[in-house]
Amino acid sequence: MLGLRGRMALVALAASFGALVAVLLLAGPRLREQAMKQARDGLLAEARLMARVVAEPMSRGIADAALDATVDAAAREIRARATIVARDGRVAADSALSGAELQAVDNHGTRPEVIEALQRGVGVSVRPSATVSRTLLYAAVPINHDGRTLGVARVALSLDGVEAEARALQQAILAAAALAFVIAAALSALLSAPLVGPLREIMQKAREFAAGHLDARIAVDRRDELGELARILNLSSERLRERLEENARDRARTDAILSAMEDGVLAVDARGVVVVANRALQAGLGLESPLGRHYLEVIRQPEVGAVIEHVLRSGERRQEEVEIQRLRRAYALSGVSFPGPAGQAPGAVLTFHDVTERRRLDRIRRDFVANASHELRTPLTSIRGFVEALEDGALQDEQNAGRFLGKIRTHADRMATLVEDLLELSRLESGQQAPVLDEVPCAEVADDVVASFAALAARKPVSLVHEDRGAPPVVTDADRLRRIVEALVDNAVKYTPENGHVIVRTRPGEAGAAVVEVEDDGPGIAAEHLPRIFERFYRVDKARSRELGGTGLGLSIVKHLAEGMGGSVAVASEPGRGSCFSVTLPGRATTRA
Ligand code: ADP
Numbered sequence: 068m069l070g071l072r073g074r075m076a077l078v079a080l081a082a083s084f085g086a087l088v089a090v091l092l093l094a095g096p097r098l099r100e101q102a103m104k105q106a107r108d109g110l111l112a113e114a115r116l117m118a119r120v121v122a123e124p125m126s127r128g129i130a131d132a133a134l135d136a137t138v139d140a141a142a143r144e145i146r147a148r149a150t151i152v153a154r155d156g157r158v159a160a161d162s163a164l165s166g167a168e169l170q171a172v173d174n175h176g177t178r179p180e181v182i183e184a185l186q187r188g189v190g191v192s193v194r195p196s197a198t199v200s201r202t203l204l205y206a207a208v209p210i211n212h213d214g215r216t217l218g219v220a221r222v223a224l225s226l227d228g229v230e231a232e233a234r235a236l237q238q239a240i241l242a243a244a245a246l247a248f249v250i251a252a253a254l255s256a257l258l259s260a261p262l263v264g265p266l267r268e269i270m271q272k273a274r275e276f277a278a279g280h281l282d283a284r285i286a287v288d289r290r291d292e293l294g295e296l297a298r299i300l301n302l303s304s305e306r307l308r309e310r311l312e313e314n315a316r317d318r319a320r321t322d323a324i325l326s327a328m329e330d331g332v333l334a335v336d337a338r339g340v341v342v343v344a345n346r347a348l349q350a351g352l353g354l355e356s357p358l359g360r361h362y363l364e365v366i367r368q369p370e371v372g373a374v375i376e377h378v379l380r381s382g383e384r385r386q387e388e389v390e391i392q393r394l395r396r397a398y399a400l401s402g403v404s405f406p407g408p409a410g411q412a413p414g415a416v417l418t419f420h421d422v423t424e425r426r427r428l429d430r431i432r433r434d435f436v437a438n439a440s441h442e443l444r445t446p447l448t449s450i451r452g453f454v455e456a457l458e459d460g461a462l463q464d465e466q467n468a469g470r471f472l473g474k475i476r477t478h479a480d481r482m483a484t485l486v487e488d489l490l491e492l493s494r495l496e497s498g499q500q501a502p503v504l505d506e507v508p509c510a511e512v513a514d515d516v517v518a519s520f521a522a523l524a525a526r527k528p529v530s531l532v533h534e535d536r537g538a539p540p541v542v543t544d545a546d547r548l549r550r551i552v553e554a555l556v557d558n559a560v561k562y563t564p565e566n567g568h569v570i571v572r573t574r575p576g577e578a579g580a581a582v583v584e585v586e587d588d589g590p591g592i593a594a595e596h597l598p599r600i601f602e603r604f605y606r607v608d609k610a611r612s613r614e615l616g617g618t619g620l621g622l623s624i625v626k627h628l629a630e631g632m633g634g635s636v637a638v639a640s641e642p643g644r645g646s647c648f649s650v651t652l653p654g655r656a657t658t659r660a
Contacts (some may be wrong), residue, residue, distance in 0.1 A: 079255030080248065087244035094240055099233040103204070106229045107191055110206035110222045113145045118210040118220035121151050121160070126212040135160035135169060148203075148223040151210070152181055159218060175221075180207040184219045193226065202226045265293045273300060281308035331398070331419030334405065335362050335375060337412035348419055352394065371400065371417070378402040378415035388422060396423045431603075438604040442485055442618065446478035453478075481616065488620040492603065495627040502544035502632050509538040509573045509581045509652070512545060516552040517571055524560050529567045531560065536574035538581035541652040547628045548583070548652070551636075554621045555585035555648045561615045563589035563645075579654020588645035597638060601626040625650075 120141050124134060134151060142149040142162030151160040156176020161169055175181055183190030184207035196203045207221040265287045275283040281304045287297035325332055331348030335341055344357045344365075357365040362375055370389040377385045382404040390397045399420040404413045453471040461467045494500055510533070517533045524531035552571065559569040569587045576582040592600060592607055599605045604619040606612040612619060622636075629636045629650050640646035 075259045076252060076255045079251045083244070083248040083251035087241075087248060090240055090244050091237070095237055098236045098240075099230075102229045102233045102236075106204055106224060106226075107206060110147065110204060110224055111189060111191070111208065113147060113149075114206045114208045114220050114222040116145075117141055117149050117151070117222055118208050121220060122210050122212040122217065125151075125159070125210060125217045126215075131159050131169070132166075135165055138162055139165070142222075145222065150175065150221040150223065151218060152176070152178075152207075152221060153218040154216060156181070175219075178205070178207075178221075180205040180221060181219045183207070184209050184221075185216065190219070190221075196223065204229065262293065265289060265297070269293065269297055269300065276300070276304045276307075281305075281311070330421070332416065333357075333362070333366075333419065334414060334416040335379075336414040337379065337407050339363065339375065339379070341365055342414065343416070351396070351419065351421060352391070374400050374402045374417060375415050378404050378417075379413075382413060396421060397426050398422060435603055438619075439485075439489060442604065443482060445613075446482045446485075449478045450475050481618075484616070485618045485620075488618045488624060491624055492620060492627065495624065495631060498631075502547055504542050504544060504632075506540050507543050507545045507548060508540045509548065509583055510535045512548050512552060513571045513573045513583060516549060516556055519553070520556050520560060524569065527560065527563075527565055527567075529560055529563050529565065529569055531556070531569045532571070534570050534572040536572060538573040538583070539575055539579055539654065541579075541581045541654060543632050543634070543652050547632055548650075551625050551628050551650055552583055552585065554625050555650075558617075558621060558648075559585050559587040559589065559646070561617070562611075563587040576651050576654075581652045581654075582649055583652070584647055584649040586645065586647040591642040591644050591646050592638070592640040593642050597640060600638060601636065 117138070121134060121137060124137060129137075138149050138151055138160035139162050147162075149160075149162045150158060152175040153159045156174040158164075158169060158172045158175050161172065164172060178192075179194070180190035180192040183192070188209060190205070190207040192205045193202065194205070195201065202225070203223040204226055205221055205223045207219050210217045210220050268287055269285055272283050272285040283304070285297040285301055287294055289297075325343065325345040326347075328345060329347055331351050332343060332345040333341065333348055334343035339362050341357045341360055341362055344354060348354065349357065352366065354365055363372060366372070368389065368391055370387065374385050374387055374389075377383070384404075385400075385402045387400050388397060389400055399422045400417055401420070402415055402417045405416045407413050453475045457468060457471055461471055513533045513535070517531055520531055556569065556571060563569055567588050569585065572582075572584040572586065574582050574584070596605075596607045600607075601622045603623040605623075606617065606619045609619075625648075626636050629652075632652065634650055634652040636648065636650050638646060638648050
């Protein structure tokens with residue numbers, strides 16, 4: 068490939084070469100013509116002169132020899148061959164011939180220039196000379212004297228001279244053109260040289276721009292078109308850099324928003340290829356590098372696919388709740404169309420709002436209402452039964468009447484306990500009562516509770532002791548802590564069979580925390596029940612719990628109380644080996660103010 072400089076030189080050379088050829092083609096033939104015309108005019112003038120010179124002697128009938136001498140003398144002056152042809156065509160004199168040669172020369176009456184001169188007064192012809200065997204230019208004029216035509220005076224000139232002159236002229240022009248050619252080449256090289264450096268610089272920097280180095284700058288400071296080009300390129304790269312930075316900022320902002328969102332966001336293009344999948348979506352659905360793959364490879368949930376397809380096909384908004392069995396999670400999907408790149412069909416963007424918790428709470432609420440009604444209905448049914456029995460005559464039967472009234476009282480008490488527990492739970496859940504925080508010595512609380520349950524435990528009998536391992540004092544609500552320990556001791560005493568052992572242990576926990584444990588060697592709880600033991604109304608053995616006056620709300624209240632103070636409860640239990648419930652109360656540093 069020729070560079071710009073090479074091309075400029077080539078153009079200059081071609082132009083000067085073209086000019087040269089044009090000069091040669093146009094001027095060459097004309098130069099020759101011009102030379103011929105000049106030669107012809109000169110010859111004609113000389114022929115006329117010759118005619119004038121010989122007219123008078125010829126009219127006097129001068130002898131041919133004398134005439135020839137006159138012609139020879141005149142021809143020497145004009146350095147051309149002169150011939151005098153008599154009216155009858157006989158050659159009367161010739162500057163190139165004399166004597167016998169002149170006598171032998173053939174009749175010239177038929178020579179074209181002679182005939183032409185006699186007919187038109189001027190005759191010119193170019194032809195090889197029969198006499199001197201060279202191409203000659205002939206000019207002939209009639210010799211007139213006193214109105215008579217005595218013959219023809221002819222002057223001939225070899226064309227060699229004319230040709231030589233024309234050639235010399237042509238060569239001069241050729242030399243001039245060649246010189247112009249060389250000058251043009253030199254000038255083009257000279258003029259293009261200062262452009263090469265800046266052009267290279269511009270090209271180099273333009274290449275860097277193309278490779279993405281938009282900080283590069285073209286250092287060409289000129290006032291011509293190259294300088295302007297450099298400025299335009301610099302400006303373009305600056306603008307492009309600004310635009311890219313703006314795009315990057317927008318993108319970072321969008322990414323930050325997307326990754327801060329708790330809802331999952333999935334966007335697919337018109338072909339269904341995933342273009343956006345935020346962190347929440349990837350973590351929630353356990354997706355691994357979903358970008359650039361078809362959504363079907365990534366999310367194998369037909370319901371999700373149906374929403375995507377609907378939006379892609381119709382461009383309409385679609386909302387649906389979908390349960391992903393594999394993850395045991397439920398999502399509220401909302402799909403809308405979003406514009407694709409120019410010239411492409413729109414894609415679809417879906418948000419995944421996790422409604423698992425909401426569904427769980429709904430279920431808990433439903434279950435709670437059902438459970439609470441059920442729990443209340445049982446004693447109510449019993450009460451109504453006993454009342455009806457009393458009405459039907461048992462009232463008169465003193466022994467039975469007393470027993471029935473006793474039963475009614477028991478069931479009414481159960482209902483009251485249940486309602487109390489429900490109210491307590493509802494108060495705790497609504498957060499109406501803030502805990503009253505104070506520095507509480509756990510061991511004292513444990514001692515009090517053990518003392519208050521001593522009679523009940525002794526009646527069973529079950530041994531109940533407090534094992535003090537030096538729990539640090541913690542800032543908590545003393546009343547709530549007491550209720551927690553009471554509930555746990557109540558359960559332990561209740562479920563532990565006769566001659567069992569219940570230990571209330573107070574000990575230090577991690578990071579300044581205090582732990583209160585209530586351990587028994589009762590029936591224990593099977594592992595499958597442990598995760599649900601703190602749920603409302605959850606009971607391992609319903610009949611036994613009811614028989615013992617339980618409501619199934621005790622542990623649920625314990626959990627709420629503990630968590631309300633920033634603490635936690637846990638249980639460790641094995642069927643047949645007893646249970647250990649522990650309450651951890653955080654140390655001062657971590658206690659809520
Ligand atoms: P309840 O009023 O029935 O005692 P809780 O919420 O206090 O309700 O306890 C829930 C269930 O946990 C009980 O029904 C019982 O089955 C089981 N449970 C609680 N404490 C113990 C324990 N110390 N030993 C064995 N089972 C227990």
